[in-house]
Amino acid sequence: MIEEAIRAAVGVFVVFNVVALSVLVLVLLERKFLGRLQQRFGPMRVGPHGILQTVADALKLLLKEDFTPATADRRLFQLAPFLVIVPIFLPFVTIPFAPGLVVRSLELGLLYIVAVPVVSALGFFLAGWASDNKYALLGAVRYAAVLVSYELPLLMGAIGVVMVTGTLDLVAIVEQQAAWPLLFAQLPAFLLFLVSGMAEGNRTPFDIAIAESEIVGGPFVEYSGMRWSLFFLAEYAGVFATAALTALLFLGGWNGPLLPPLVWFLVKTYAVIIVIFWLRGTMPRLRIDQLMNLAWKGFIPIAFLNLVVTGAAVLIGGPGPGSPLVILGGLATTAVSLAALSLALRPRRRSDVRIGFATRPGDDVADRPPAASHYSIP
Amino acid sequence: MSFDGALVAFGIVAAVAIVASLGVVLARSVVSAAVSLVISLMAVAGVYVLLLADFLALVQVLIYGGAVTILLLFALMLSRTGRDSGLTTRHRPIATVAGLATAIFLGWAIVATNWFALPYAQLQRVELPIIGTALFSTWALPFEVVSLVLLVALIGAAVIARTGDAP
Numbered sequence: 001m002i003e004e005a006i007r008a009a010v011g012v013f014v015v016f017n018v019v020a021l022s023v024l025v026l027v028l029l030e031r032k033f034l035g036r037l038q039q040r041f042g043p044m045r046v047g048p049h050g051i052l053q054t055v056a057d058a059l060k061l062l063l064k065e066d067f068t069p070a071t072a073d074r075r076l077f078q079l080a081p082f083l084v085i086v087p088i089f090l091p092f093v094t095i096p097f098a099p100g101l102v103v104r105s106l107e108l109g110l111l112y113i114v115a116v117p118v119v120s121a122l123g124f125f126l127a128g129w130a131s132d133n134k135y136a137l138l139g140a141v142r143y144a145a146v147l148v149s150y151e152l153p154l155l156m157g158a159i160g161v162v163m164v165t166g167t168l169d170l171v172a173i174v175e176q177q178a179a180w181p182l183l184f185a186q187l188p189a190f191l192l193f194l195v196s197g198m199a200e201g202n203r204t205p206f207d208i209a210i211a212e213s214e215i216v217g218g219p220f221v222e223y224s225g226m227r228w229s230l231f232f233l234a235e236y237a238g239v240f241a242t243a244a245l246t247a248l249l250f251l252g253g254w255n256g257p258l259l260p261p262l263v264w265f266l267v268k269t270y271a272v273i274i275v276i277f278w279l280r281g282t283m284p285r286l287r288i289d290q291l292m293n294l295a296w297k298g299f300i301p302i303a304f305l306n307l308v309v310t311g312a313a314v315l316i317g318g319p320g321p322g323s324p325l326v327i328l329g330g331l332a333t334t335a336v337s338l339a340a341l342s343l344a345l346r347p348r349r350r351s352d353v354r355i356g357f358a359t360r361p362g363d364d365v366a367d368r369p370p371a372a373s374h375y376s377i378p
Numbered sequence: 379m380s381f382d383g384a385l386v387a388f389g390i391v392a393a394v395a396i397v398a399s400l401g402v403v404l405a406r407s408v409v410s411a412a413v414s415l416v417i418s419l420m421a422v423a424g425v426y427v428l429l430l431a432d433f434l435a436l437v438q439v440l441i442y443g444g445a446v447t448i449l450l451l452f453a454l455m456l457s458r459t460g461r462d463s464g465l466t467t468r469h470r471p472i473a474t475v476a477g478l479a480t481a482i483f484l485g486w487a488i489v490a491t492n493w494f495a496l497p498y499a500q501l502q503r504v505e506l507p508i509i510g511t512a513l514f515s516t517w518a519l520p521f522e523v524v525s526l527v528l529l530v531a532l533i534g535a536a537v538i539a540r541t542g543d544a545p
Contacts (some may be wrong), residue, residue: 076409076410106432108432111440112439115436115437115444116439118439118440118444119439119444121448122413122447122448122451123442125448129409141452147447147448148445148452151444151445164449168506312458
């Protein structure tokens with residue numbers, strides 16, 4: 001009993017520190033990678049090729065003043081960052097990095113991993129509300145809209161995985177993918193899961209809740225120093241968690257030839273992370289109405305279609321990531337979904353194509369009669 | 379898990395639940411009450427874990443910790459209810475009757491339940507497939523009715539948020 005407790009404590013300590021340190025790596029990786037995408041070098045000054053830049057930034061953040069606005073709700077304002085960071089870190093307890101390399105494998109692991117981080121939304125909310133700042137409040141309300149919209153496709157994507165594998169245990173899910181990664185059998189779920197994970201993690205281009213250029217950072221606009229860095233830490237830990245889960249659920253986790261399992265897991269995780277950064281570097285931010293349309297008119301119907309097709313395929317052709325009928329169903333669903341999505345989301349009129357600012361009167365939504373407005377949420 | 383360890387854990391979780399529930403009732407601002415409500419609901423999830431109902435605990439976290447709270451706060455934030463507005467409304471008599479009726483019903487349920495039907499040591503974890511099969515066969519209709527809870531939460535939040543408006 002005591003041995004088990006010590007093992008758990010040490011495991012949690014090690015895993016949390018690994019995650020916190022890998023955030024430093026991720027931030028540097030993102031800045032370097034985005035720099036290369038934009039034909040520049042990224043940070044170059046601190047250390048050789050700037051590799052110590054994030055360390056210096058982290059130290060600077062720790063030394064900055066921890067400021068609480070006079071009109072803020074003091075208690076909630078100071079509590080909120082911890083409500084954000086704790087639920088983001090908790091899933092790492094049950095993420096298997098390699099066979100046997102997991103703090104605590106849970107029978108209901110997948111449910112645990114999708115259920116617990118949702119609580120961090122509360123932290124975002126309270127941060128936005130307690131700041132007593134209109135941008136913060138707008139960010140909080142937007143985040144609620146994003147979370148309510150994208151939690152559904154995220155969960156339904158995960159349910160597709162559960163239907164094919166027949167288990168919620170992450171280790172068992174990965175072991176079933178020894179020959180065929182679930183990517184083929186659950187291609188629609190993979191896309192839904194990754195994009196919804198990005199939206200919930202407030203990643204550009206889906207980050208309307210923090211959107212620096214519109215609402216200057218949203219819920220954490222009033223934060224500084226240590227408490228602000230907790231939000232930052234949570235965002236990148238969230239990226240790591242989303243990428244690790246995508247690698248485990250859809251890319252076969254630690255399965256792979258030649259290299260050791262841990263290396264395979266990290267290679268796949270970082271490949272997904274690079275895709276997330278890449279999307280940030282190449283896509284413009286979606287407007288709120290576009291984001292809501294994508295979720296409610298695009299992703300949720302696709303998620304339902306995927307569940308129906310997967311269910312039928314599993315019933316007829318048998319479960320398992322390599323089941324031919326399931327793979328066929330997944331590919332067909334993807335083709336139909338992408339075709340329908342591109343048809344449904346295409347601009348109907350010339351004036352609906354609005355990139356950047358309106359140039360002619362009537363182009364802007366504000367210039368139209370209220371009935372034509374797509375903006376239902378601030 | 380030994381019985382004593384479980385008892386200590388239950389004591390802690392139950393104390394948190396009770397204190398947080400008092401916070402819900404006694405808090406001056408609606409948002410503080412909502413935060414207390416979340417803490418209380420999480421503590422109840424802890425009780426479920428101690429009763430070996432892991433699935434129920436996680437669903438509690440997902441539905442109540444996530445969805446219900448978000449809907450509640452969403453409605454609060456979209457409304458004009460600021461932090462200084464009180465919770466007193468002109469519906470006080472109706473609220474008293476409704477509160478008393480609920481209290482009597484819950485008190486009756488507590489008294490009528492046989493709490494010692496199953497000793498703690500004999501508790502067993504119910505496998506997930508059994509829960510799923512039961513939910514979608516025997517209990518299909520109650521399950522669908524319960525799924526209205528989110529709708530009720532949204533309407534309730536809208537009603538709280540509209541306090542003070544013209545009817």
